Amino acid sequence: MSIGRVVATERKPNTPHEFHFWTALDAPVGIGTIVRVEGGATADGGALSVYGVVVEGFSYTDLQSPLHDVLGADGDPSNAVHAPTDRTEIRLYTAHALRHVPDEPLQPVPMGRVHLATDEDIAVALRMDGYLRDGQRTAIPIGVYRSGATQSPVYLDADFLLGPEAAHLNISGVSGLATKTSAVEWLLSSIFAHFPEQKGSVAAVCFNVKGPDLCFLDQPSDRLDDTDRALYAAAGVPAEPFRDVEYFAPWTARGHTLATLRSHPALAHNVRPLSWGLREVLQYAEVLLNKDDVDAKADALIDFIRERVVNQEFSDPILTRGHTVRSFADLAAWFSELLRGMEGRDMESWRTHHVATIRKVRNRLTNISTRCRGLVTDDGTSSDLPFGAFRDRAVYVVDVAASEEDAQDLIFARVVSQLREQLERRTLGVDHVIVFVDELNKYAPSDGPDTYVRQMLLDIAERGRYLGLVLFAAQQFRSQVHRRVVGNCGTALFGRMDMDELATPGYATLAPATRVKLSTLDKGQLMVRHPHFAQPVFVRFPRPAVLGGRDGVERFPAEPEPTLEAAVVRSLRTLDPTITLEWVKQAAVAAPEEDVLRARNRTLQVRPDDVKAYFRAQFRARVAPEAVPDRPTAMPLAGSEFSDPYGG
Amino acid sequence: MGPTYPSTEGAASARDARRALQRVGAFPAAPEPALELLRPDASEPPRLQRAEPLEGDAMAVRAVDGAPVVGIAAFLDGIQQSRVLAYWRGGIPVVHGTVAAAVRLRRDRTLVRWRADADRVDRALYAPRAALDDSVWTSLSTTCAVRDTLSPDERGPWHPQDLVARALHAVQRQREALETACAERWCAAGDGPLFVDGGIAAAGGAAHSPLAVGVVKSHRTLYVDGAALPLVLGLRAGERTTMFTVASPRRAAVASWYLRLRDPAAHDALWGLVRVEIARDDADGARADLVSRWILAERAPLALPDPRWGAMAYGIRLTEEYLRAVSR
Structure with missing residues (x-):
């Protein structure tokens, strides 16, 4: 059943891309409604269909001036409801063409009957029929178009959402x-x-x-x-x-x-x-160093460190020992010794890098672990x-x-x-x-x-x-x-938008009415x-x-930051549910906090089968401080000459 | 009455008629405004005419008893438009006339089509047959309706303006015929009072129907004698005169009264004044009041922008607009 009729006047003509139609006052049409126009014929006598989406709506009566309505109601709005006949009112809509079938020749939209689009019409109008076909289906639902009962x-x-076409x-x-x-x-x-x-x-x-x-x-x-x-x-x-x-x-x-x-x-x-260590971070040092920091000289030094120093044995006459830089801590040590060596030899440059550049790069790189604390580890675990x-x-x-x-x-x-x-x-x-x-x-x-x-x-x-x-x-x-x-x-996609x-x-x-609709969209509505x-x-x-x-966050409230041992328990329990607070306290007894965290992080990274053994093993590499027992000493012999060192 | 063509067929549209006239060799006329605009009501001079009182012994003024009440079920109006399309040899005008009439039913405060045959549109050529060749008349008749504007025994010569006036009257008669047909159809099958734009005295059977209410806006003839004239002119909004009988030899006698819809204020004394006609058979004071209340209820909404809005019901304006749309 048609719900409207296409109209055009000399002042408001239809074009191939835009047309106008009127409807009954209670027709279920609004901004965004998709319609089908039937009418007119193609050159070969076939039926012509035009699909469009409503972008603007107008309503007016035969009044030439609002004053006439005031006069008719004697200036009292409540009188207007007593009129036995309602003023003639029109609902006139402007639609933008979505598709012409057939596509050629592209002509102005004919005067025809307007129908609400059906499911099939929507598929054709939005050219979805091409990717809804069995065997070639690449359709991803984005939502549901609603109009009346449709x-x-x-x-x-x-292909156009995830590539490769777009x-x-x-x-x-x-x-x-x-x-x-x-x-x-x-x-x-x-x-x-x-x-x-x-x-x-x-x-x-x-x-x-x-x-x-x-x-x-x-x-x-x-x-x-x-x-x-x-x-x-x-x-x-x-x-x-x-x-x-x-x-x-x-x-x-x-x-x-x-x-x-x-x-x-x-x-x-x-x-x-x-969490990332030096190796992971150094590749993206540019992210954290602005252009003022990284001039060509600094960039050259960073490249040198990345290629020649990190994750390999590095030795140089200026250094007192070989360095294998795997962590920010190692890097800091390497820089310190290098600069000390240059100072000792009164060198202004090392391998073409000026001492000022070296100091600057040291400052910028070594404070990354401070600026990104929690993400970047000093110890190189990742x-x-x-x-x-x-x-x-x-x-x-x-x-x-x-x-x-x-x-x-x-x-x-x-x-x-x-x-x-x-x-x-x-x-x-x-x-x-x-x-x-x-x-x-x-x-x-x-x-x-x-x-x-x-x-x-x-x-x-x-x-x-x-x-x-x-x-x-x-x-x-x-x-x-x-x-x-x-x-x-x-x-x-566009949700509710700000008018500015x-x-x-x-x-x-976008048509003005479409913009207004965008500014008043309900939750759950999108323009696509x-x-x-x-x-x-x-x-x-x-x-x-x-x-x-x-x-x-109401159902699963966030936990406050726990104590060191409780944090370790919580982390390791994801790997081994039998781990208890007592066990952790025993395993990490007397170990410094950073060692405990390092042990936890390594365990989480490796995810070993025997979590407890692996966690404990992290402390073995360290020389545990031991209490020095009292050294046995010889007792002075009584009455000997050594009984009184100052002798008498 | 000649053939009536449904508006959708357009068989006798002005364009078709003009082509037919070109084919027979008529000289096309320059585009001019409609004859109705060029010669409005020129035939009837203003006058006073005494009427027989029907309510009391002499005309008096009454306040309408009761508040306005909605009672009208439908509206009847007709339109006409005539233009000289061409001139036959010797300046004989050939006029194209379009007339239309409709009954519009009020449903849920909106006017809608009453039934399929409630709208009538007629288009035809109006010309003096005696002034045209038979072959031309026959040729034109194959394309559209052609109506003779002369009596069978009339012979020329004719003044060209007289021929135009005769054509205009013929078109007017055709409109009245359509209106009468519509009114009779409603009175035979309609449900509720019909608001007729104009008098009902010439509306055949409708003149005797309790359903027809004629409302006359023009007052070239005032049905009062000299003594009562101040009463009519002095009516205030919501007041009416007592009833009187309007009768003429060729029309049915109807009961009538004057009713003031709006105070004239700065307008002339006839502004906002209508003359109501109903069947005389059941006319009494109570019915006059009731019908007056129905008409007073139609004052809103205003019929603006129509210049006759002071005395025009909005339903009639809508019906006119409808007729213009379907007869175009």
Whole structure:
């Protein structure tokens, strides 16, 4: 049944891309409604169909002046309701064409009858029919389009979401209301459920940059209602939390526990430390050293250290002994002896490196372990993401919410670089990795200094799709993100937007009513741009099936930082549940705190079969302080000449 | 009455008629405004006419007894539009006339089509047959309806403006015929009072139906004698005169009264004044009050931007707009 009729006047003509239609006052049509126009005929006599999405609506009566209505009601609004006849009112809508069938010749939209789009119409209108076909299905549900009684799943094309044709996703919206994190959680569930077998495996690496947002992805939500379940059912996505999730977080500054809000003992089984030693960090020293720090001379020295000093036996006439630098502590010792040697010989340069450059590089490098305390270890132990052993449909959450900005940058740079390198070599373990980053405007701002992290994000955005490295990024203000990063995102989602943001040039292509709708979107609603969609469409998506951050910290409150022994127990129990506080106290009796932490970290890194034995063994290498017993001495002989040394 | 073409067929549209006239060699006329705008009501001079009192012995003023109440179920109106399309040899005007009439039913405060045959649209050419060649008349008749504006025994010569006036009257008669047909159809099958724009005295059977309420907005003939004229002109909003009978040889006798819808204030004394007509059979003071209350209820919403809004019901304006849309 038709719900409207296309109209055009000389003042408001239809074009191939835009048309107008009127409806009854109670027709279920609004901004974002998808309609089908039937009417007109093709040159060969076939039927012509045009699909469009409503972008603007008008309502008016035959009044020429509001004053006439005032006069008619004698100036009293309550009188107006007594009029026996309502003024004639029109609902006039403007729609943007989504698709013409047939596509050629492209002509102005004919005067025809307007119908609400059916499920089949939605598929055709959004060109989803191309990737919903059996055998070539690459469809990923992004939500459900709702209009009246119609509930049609809307699909993205995996080839255009995760590559290789296009890739990347950007989501914008105001904080708290735009459901950016929820949308990404839902979309990841959808991808994991629908990513086509023939395209290989996929995993996700999510950076948790604030609060407990992503800390409970493996825990079920208790907030799903029937509407949510219906949306899950319509999209064919199981309403359940992620089955395979691993968490990674640096240690706190004291090192007793991990710096994450997911510190409840019941959830400790899949939380791993993220800590790097000198070798891992030195590769990404540029991240932490700004351009003023790293001039060409300093860069040359860092390269020298990286290639000739680290992780190998290094000796030089200026040094009193050979050095094998494996940790920041080793590096500090190496620098100290080198500078002492130069001073002793009154040398101004060593191997072409000036003493001032050496001092500067020493300062910058050795304080990295201080600036990134908890992430960077002095002793060289390393605990990392399972590069090379990534699992299909697994989510790896890197919790950097409690880390300092430098540490966040370092983590982001190294993790993403490792992902890229391993994807290039096809050694990561999966074929595609989705990297989710919130607050993109902080990492890839449209203005400000050109940082290593921003360059890396640009690189992913421009070349990642060929590797299977896909960026899902979110931010409050899209206009504040580097244009090349958002421009390379094939798919864009928009939650509720700020009106000031919508006034920026990036949104000029949207009709005014669409912009207003964007500024008033409910939670759970998104506007979707996708390469196959000629116009943005509005969809609903369900609440995530995972426990929300705020609910999670209530149900699993974070533990306060424990004592040293309690921290060790908590960590080692993830490997061996029989470990007790008493046992740890015995095993680490009298050992300095840093030795105990080092022993724990090594145990966690190696994950040995016999945890207790390995942990104990870490203390054997150390010469334990021993109490010196009283030395037996000869007793002076009575009455001898030695009885009184001063003799008498 | 000639053939009536559904508006959707457009068989006798002005464009078709113009082409037919070109084919027979008529000289096309320059585009001009509709004849109704050029010659509005020129035929009837203003006058006073005494009428027989029907309520009391002499005309008096009454306040309508009771508050306005919604009682009207439907609205009837008709429109016409005429244009000279071409001139035959010697300047004989050939006029194209479009007339339409409709009954619009009020349902849920909205006017809707009553039934399929409640709308009538008629398009035709109006010309003096005696002034045209038979072959031309026959040729035009194959394309559209053609109506003779002369009596069978009339012979020329004719003043060209007289021919235009005759065509205009013929179009007007055609409109009245459609309106009468619509009114009779409602009175036979409709449910509730019908608000007729204009008098009902010429509306055939409707003139005797209790369902028809005629509301006359123009007052070229005032049915009062000199003594009662101040009473009519001095009516205040919500007041009516007593009833009187309006009768003429060719029309049915109906009961009528004047009713002031709005105070004239800065307008002339006839502004906001209507003359109501109902069937005389059941006319009494109570019915006049009830019908007046129905009409007073139709004062809102205003019929603006129509310039006749002071005396026009919004339902009639909507019906006119509807007719303009379907007859275009």
